[in-house]
Amino acid sequence: MKRLIVGSVVCTLFLATIVAQSRKPAGTSHDGDAFRFNKVREGVYHAVGTGSLAVVGNSSVIVNDNDVIIVDDHVSPAAAWVLLEEVKTLTNKPVTTVINTHFHFDHAHGNQIFDPTVQIIGHEFTRQMLLGNPTAMPLYQGYITGMPGQIETLRKRIADEKDPAAKAKLQTQLQVTENNYASQKELKPTPPNVTLSTQMTLFRGNREIQIRYLGRGHTAGDVVVLLPKDRVVMTGDFLTSGLSNMSDSYPEEWATSLEALKKLEFDTVLPGHGEAFTDKAKIDYFQAYLRDVWAETSRLKKTGVSAEEAAKRVDMTKHKGQLPIQTAGIPPIAATRIYDLLDGKVK
Numbered sequence: 001m002k003r004l005i006v007g008s009v010v011c012t013l014f015l016a017t018i019v020a021q022s023r024k025p026a027g028t029s030h031d032g033d034a035f036r037f038n039k040v041r042e043g044v045y046h047a048v049g050t051g052s053l054a055v056v057g058n059s060s061v062i063v064n065d066n067d068v069i070i071v072d073d074h075v076s077p078a079a080a081w082v083l084l085e086e087v088k089t090l091t092n093k094p095v096t097t098v099i100n101t102h103f104h105f106d107h108a109h110g111n112q113i114f115d116p117t118v119q120i121i122g123h124e125f126t127r128q129m130l131l132g133n134p135t136a137m138p139l140y141q142g143y144i145t146g147m148p149g150q151i152e153t154l155r156k157r158i159a160d161e162k163d164p165a166a167k168a169k170l171q172t173q174l175q176v177t178e179n180n181y182a183s184q185k186e187l188k189p190t191p192p193n194v195t196l197s198t199q200m201t202l203f204r205g206n207r208e209i210q211i212r213y214l215g216r217g218h219t220a221g222d223v224v225v226l227l228p229k230d231r232v233v234m235t236g237d238f239l240t241s242g243l244s245n246m247s248d249s250y251p252e253e254w255a256t257s258l259e260a261l262k263k264l265e266f267d268t269v270l271p272g273h274g275e276a277f278t279d280k281a282k283i284d285y286f287q288a289y290l291r292d293v294w295a296e297t298s299r300l301k302k303t304g305v306s307a308e309e310a311a312k313r314v315d316m317t318k319h320k321g322q323l324p325i326q327t328a329g330i331p332p333i334a335a336t337r338i339y340d341l342l343d344g345k346v347k
């Protein structure tokens with residue numbers, strides 16, 4: 001009997017190893033740590049990529065009494081897999097919950113690696129978008145179609161480079177891009193399996209985790225994650241440390257929705273891109289930018305210029321003291337979005 005039990009345990013362990021290995025995605029190899037876990041509170045970490053693996057967005061890791069919650073899971077199955085591997089350096093508690101702040105590829109394309117028992121929580125719009133055809137969207141297409149060319153260019157530059165240090169740097173870039181491309185090929189966009197429309201609260205021991213939808217903004221379904229006791233908020237791309245992508249945004253409403261963010265009680269922001277910050281004035285700066293970009297693009301549209309031309313002419317340099325802006329012009333994808341909203345092509 002004893003031998004049978006031991007045999008069964010060994011067999012189960014063996015099977016578990018096989019299952020884990022068969023799930024391991026392509027493109028996970030990298031040198032050194034892929035993430036820097038910046039501890040902001042006891043059990044609360046902001047995970048920022050080191051550059052040794054393509055992860056693109058940041059994630060946050062909340063270690064509770066008995067489990068772990070991950071907020072956003074990066075750009076690929078490989079990036080999410082490596083995140084889980086490196087989270088094991090923080091804790092051996094299981095990841096039970098993932099929260100997607102929004103549907104964009106750099107925040108939700110790791111969803112597929114999680115066991116079906118893991119709750120993946122997102123706004124109902126996020127589910128709708130990930131159930132649709134997210135890889136056909138211009139934002140993702142723009143990202144993926146450029147990759148073979150980038151790989152080709154890197155290979156040529158490596159062949160021509162004489163300086164050993166510069167050559168090694170390019171080789172790392174090539175490895176990162178090739179691994180990312182290999183992982184993208186295995187992509188199966190996976191929607192949240194739990195949705196909310198306005199608010200949801202999770203309770204874990206003494207910690208309360210509030211998931212809040214504050215109105216349309218960066219997309220029609222961004223949520224923020226508030227830890228009221230820790231006074232920390234995870235904002236995804238609803239508020240970053242710089243300029244968020246505007247391809248699926250509602251710039252005018254976004255400025256208003258950010259007003260609701262200001263009403264929440266927090267001291268520290270863990271954004272989807274850039275480093276954590278405490279300066280709440282960044283919300284005002286970004287609101288001012290959004291209002292100006294909307295007004296200026298609308299004004300140019302009324303004069304009859306094309307969206308392409310408006311993208312070159314919209315001048316937001318007066319915000320350069322507060323935001324990373326060097327020269328006149330906005331991304332064409334932002335101008336097109338504003339034109340589409342003004343034309344009623346998107347509602």
Ligand SMILES: [Zn+2]
Pocket residue numbers: 057104106107237272273
């Ligand atoms: Zn992002």
